[in-house]
Amino acid sequence: MDTVVSGIRSTGNLHLGNYFGALRNFISMQHENRCFFFIADYHSLTTHPDPASLHGNVRNVLTEYLGAGLDPEVSSIYIQSDVPEVTELYLLLNMHAYIGELQRTASFKDKIRKHNDNVNAGLLTYPVLMAADILMHRADCVPVGKDQEQHLEMTRKYARRFNTIYGVDFFPECQAYRFNGEPIKVPGLDGNGKMGKSEGNGIYLVDSDADIRKKVMKALTDGGPTEPNMPMCEGVKNLFTMLSIVSDKEVYDHFLASYNDCTIRYGDLKKQLAEDIIKVVAPIRERIADIQSDDDYLRRVVRLGAEKARESAAATVKEVRRIMGFKPF
Numbered sequence: 001m002d003t004v005v006s007g008i009r010s011t012g013n014l015h016l017g018n019y020f021g022a023l024r025n026f027i028s029m030q031h032e033n034r035c036f037f038f039i040a041d042y043h044s045l046t047t048h049p050d051p052a053s054l055h056g057n058v059r060n061v062l063t064e065y066l067g068a069g070l071d072p073e074v075s076s077i078y079i080q081s082d083v084p085e086v087t088e089l090y091l092l093l094n095m096h097a098y099i100g101e102l103q104r105t106a107s108f109k110d111k112i113r114k115h116n117d118n119v120n121a122g123l124l125t126y127p128v129l130m131a132a133d134i135l136m137h138r139a140d141c142v143p144v145g146k147d148q149e150q151h152l153e154m155t156r157k158y159a160r161r162f163n164t165i166y167g168v169d170f171f172p173e174c175q176a177y178r179f180n181g182e183p184i185k186v187p188g189l190d191g192n193g194k195m196g197k198s199e200g201n202g203i204y205l206v207d208s209d210a211d212i213r214k215k216v217m218k219a220l221t222d223g224g225p226t227e228p229n230m231p232m233c234e235g236v237k238n239l240f241t242m243l244s245i246v247s248d249k250e251v252y253d254h255f256l257a258s259y260n261d262c263t264i265r266y267g268d269l270k271k272q273l274a275e276d277i278i279k280v281v282a283p284i285r286e287r288i289a290d291i292q293s294d295d296d297y298l299r300r301v302v303r304l305g306a307e308k309a310r311e312s313a314a315a316t317v318k319e320v321r322r323i324m325g326f327k328p329f
């Protein structure tokens, strides 16, 4: 049985990219492994330090995790800031994280470009906090999207470095987990490469059927194929990618054949796609609505999750302190 750790930053509602790229993987592995799934609220502060929305965002991600099918009885579902051990491990790991390598991280360089007015130390050491999240449970496996691979590589580096400096074999080197082999990238339907919160093109797990239909019907296409087997424009390719993710193979094959023989009507494809997305989203949205106002249930879930996560984290931090030479008087 592997130990699995993953989290999503609480910066807003979850969209289909988060669901198919990350959350569905968590759900598929929770029964066979020792799983810790958390809400990365400390990480959200590196770009979204907003007291008015912090708690609401955490609450939304929590209900969306549960609504999508994470089971608090089998997995530990917790809020990062409920586990203070992570901050101690973060501080200790920072002593062996070099400024140069942090400055070279792709996500840091990207954030500097986008948020030039707030290049804070938390942003620089983001990968160290992420390594602390993972190493705190001595995880073997981390299900994340392709964009997080460099962070995992850094986590492995910090694990190896710690083991080498202190002459121990304490931290394992975690591996990325891939659902069905290849990482999935959910496209934006606005002709944008990927669906994302910051791209402003999300179809959300809390969207109504009408919202979903509207968003899909607005998807970017072209005037239609004018000769057999024509290459597809970006927008049409994205519609087919989305179809391959949510629809049955026969449906996909049917529309592909009609594209290739130029009989396709994009309106029909979009209608079908919207209904197939609704089939995924509607039951999740209903479960989210059921639990959203159940304060007692949510409180029980986070309390239980924090308890299980802290037990695991405390054991690791205790051992790290011993290895590094801290001794009680």
Ligand code: ADP
Residues within 6 Å of the ligand: 008, 009, 015, 016, 017, 018, 019, 020, 021, 022, 143, 144, 145, 146, 147, 148, 184, 185, 186, 187, 194, 195, 196, 197, 198
């Ligand atoms: P965003 O800010 O766009 O909501 P995050 O960067 O917070 O997304 O990512 C949270 C998780 O969801 C990560 O594991 C990431 O790889 C995954 N993810 C986000 N967008 C997509 C997408 N379009 N396709 C696949 N996975 C995605």
Ligand code: TRP
Residues within 6 Å of the ligand: 005, 006, 007, 008, 009, 040, 043, 129, 130, 133, 134, 142, 143, 144, 148, 151
């Ligand atoms: N950096 C991840 C993201 O943006 C979120 C995250 C924080 C995470 N700590 C983690 C993911 C630990 C996996 C494991 O999506």
